[in-house]
Amino acid sequence: MKIHRSTFTAFGLVVAGVVTLAGCSAADAGPEEDVPVTYLDTADGSCANPPRADIDFEAAKSLVESFQNPVTGIHQTEPLPEPLDPDTLVVFANIDTAVAAGFWQPKIEEALDLAGVKFQNVSVGTSAESQHAGFNTIVELRPDILLMGAIDPVFVQDQLAELQANGTVMVAAAHPVVSDYGLDDSFNGDGASRVNGRLLAAGAIYFTCGTATEFVFYNPPELGFAAIQVEAAQEYLAQIAPEATLRVVDISIVDPAPADKIVSDLQANPQTAFFVTPGDQFQIALAPAAELTGIANAKGFGQNSLPPNYEQIANGEQSAGFAMDFRVFAYGMVDEGFRKLQGVFTPYDDWEAINRTISGVITTQNVNNFPNGAFVAYEDVAKDYAALWHR
Numbered sequence: 001m002k003i004h005r006s007t008f009t010a011f012g013l014v015v016a017g018v019v020t021l022a023g024c025s026a027a028d029a030g031p032e033e034d035v036p037v038t039y040l041d042t043a044d045g046s047c048a049n050p051p052r053a054d055i056d057f058e059a060a061k062s063l064v065e066s067f068q069n070p071v072t073g074i075h076q077t078e079p080l081p082e083p084l085d086p087d088t089l090v091v092f093a094n095i096d097t098a099v100a101a102g103f104w105q106p107k108i109e110e111a112l113d114l115a116g117v118k119f120q121n122v123s124v125g126t127s128a129e130s131q132h133a134g135f136n137t138i139v140e141l142r143p144d145i146l147l148m149g150a151i152d153p154v155f156v157q158d159q160l161a162e163l164q165a166n167g168t169v170m171v172a173a174a175h176p177v178v179s180d181y182g183l184d185d186s187f188n189g190d191g192a193s194r195v196n197g198r199l200l201a202a203g204a205i206y207f208t209c210g211t212a213t214e215f216v217f218y219n220p221p222e223l224g225f226a227a228i229q230v231e232a233a234q235e236y237l238a239q240i241a242p243e244a245t246l247r248v249v250d251i252s253i254v255d256p257a258p259a260d261k262i263v264s265d266l267q268a269n270p271q272t273a274f275f276v277t278p279g280d281q282f283q284i285a286l287a288p289a290a291e292l293t294g295i296a297n298a299k300g301f302g303q304n305s306l307p308p309n310y311e312q313i314a315n316g317e318q319s320a321g322f323a324m325d326f327r328v329f330a331y332g333m334v335d336e337g338f339r340k341l342q343g344v345f346t347p348y349d350d351w352e353a354i355n356r357t358i359s360g361v362i363t364t365q366n367v368n369n370f371p372n373g374a375f376v377a378y379e380d381v382a383k384d385y386a387a388l389w390h391r
Contacts, residue, residue: 037273038209039299042313042320042363051210056240060205067199067322067361071378074328075354076335076388081342083390088117090337091138093124093148095131097253098281099304099326104149107330114382115334115389124148126222126254128155135159143168145337149188150174150223153181169340171333176228184347187332187358191351193225196303196359197232199322200276203301203361204233205241207319212273213244218262218282218300220253226278233276247272251282258282259289266295275300280321284308287317305362307373314367321362323375328358331385338389 038049051057092108094100105121112119120141124134135156138146146168152175153160160181163170172178174188185191204215217233219226230248237244247269251261262282266272277283280302290298302309305321312318332354339345348354358377362370370376 035211038211039274039319040207040209042207042365045365047209047211049209049211052213052243054242055205055210055213055244057205057210059240060202060210063199063202064206064361067356067359068366069356071357073357074378074381074384075332075357076385078344079388080338080390081344084115084117084338086116086118088145088341089120089141089143090117090145090147090334091120091122091141091143093131093134093138093146093151094121095126095150096123097126097150098306100149102306103326104330107327108147108334110327111331111334111382111385114386114391115338116391124151131155132159139163139166142166145341146170147333147337148172149333150225152224153178153183157181169337171336171340173329173333175224177224184336184345186336186348187329187354188225190225190228191348192355193228194232195352195355196225196278196322197229198236199361200229200278200301200303201233201236201246202240203320203322204237204274204276205244207299207301208274213241214269214271214273215244216247216249216265216269216272216275218251218258218275218277218279219248220277220279221250222253223278229278251277251279253279253281255282259284259286262286262298262300263289263293263295266290266297267293270295270297272297273299274319277302278304280305280309283312283318287312305373305375310362310367310370310373313362313364316364319363322359323362323370324359325375325377325381328377328381331381332358335385335388 035052036049038047040047090112092105094105109119122134122138124131139159139162170183171186172183173186176190176193179185217230219230234246237246249265251258283300283302286298299319301320303322305323309321313321360377
């Protein structure tokens with residue numbers, strides 16, 4: 001595998017790398033043939049042209065479609081050894097992004113209310129300085145359980161050590177390197193992010209009908225799990241698309257105009273057929289921005305879809321989304337904290353299976369199943385966890 005480095009400076013974008021991937025597979029059309037780039041008709045799942053012979057379209061299709069199957073239960077089945085003490089204090093370190101403040105925090109609060117324990121939300125932001133200050137506040141609270149998502153432990157390792165010394169148990173989700181700091185890999189961490197990275201890569205192949213080889217990954221550098229997804233996407237593309245290239249472009253998760261950044265990048269790289277991103281919020285308002293500039297390759301597949309993304313998918317302005325049931329995610333984090341508190345936590349070992357209970361691929365075929373942009377993987381999550389928590 002050859003790695004080429006380059007820089008793209010328009011509108012402040014940085015291209016972190018271009019990766020040429022090697023692998024082997026088979027399909028219908030030959031790589032030496034001039035196969036037109038074709039996009040999947042997401043309304044009926046059809047392709048106007050066959051895939052290239054060197055792209056394993058069926059493997060990509062199988063993985064994407066596996067995330068559209070009905071979910072029949074939560075991943076956890078064992079009840080807690082004993083009821084929870086109502087004086088248990090659970091703190092959520094809130095980074096205040098659209099996902100954390102809008103979805104994680106209210107769903108966590110709902111789960112803790114069901115469990116009958118105490119809850120406190122502490123805003124910590126995304127910068128090293130704000131997180132350092134926020135975690136000082138958390139140390140003073142002396143919680144029994146700390147829940148945190150997408151936080152790099154390197155910025156708060158002193159406070160984490162103090163919390164551990166005070167007996168606080170921790171659930172560190174949505175960050176890949178927590179094991180380096182004595183924390184357990186959790187939801188959307190290393191293992192889960194590798195699965196999600198493979199799924200994004202599979203989506204690039206699937207939604208281009210196995211006819212394209214030029215892709216870009218729009219990477220939010222503040223989110224540590226995104227780097228793991230890039231790596232996993234590169235590895236998976238190497239297996240199923242031997243001639244594929246994947247550029248990596250950084251866009252901040254708090255950028256005020258990500259659609260403009262994407263349009264600028266695609267204008268500079270018209271050969272790019274499709275993009276993937278862990279931040280589906282980047283696609284909001286992208287279609288009108290692309291139409292204004294006359295580009296036709298503003299087609300992508302993003303993770304953590306928000307209500308406006310659903311609306312765009314329904315209107316045909318976005319290829320697909322990768323949604324998370326934030327309720328299932330939050331209840332899983334809370335349950336992990338309870339199990340650690342009672343000394344019965346078992347590390348997770350099958351992230352692909354767990355991710356399927358939390359996430360799903362959204363297209364025009366199923367978007368109307370989730371009104372108001374509220375993806376529901378499993379309806380009875382509260383009922384099932386209540387039984388496990390003796391409630």
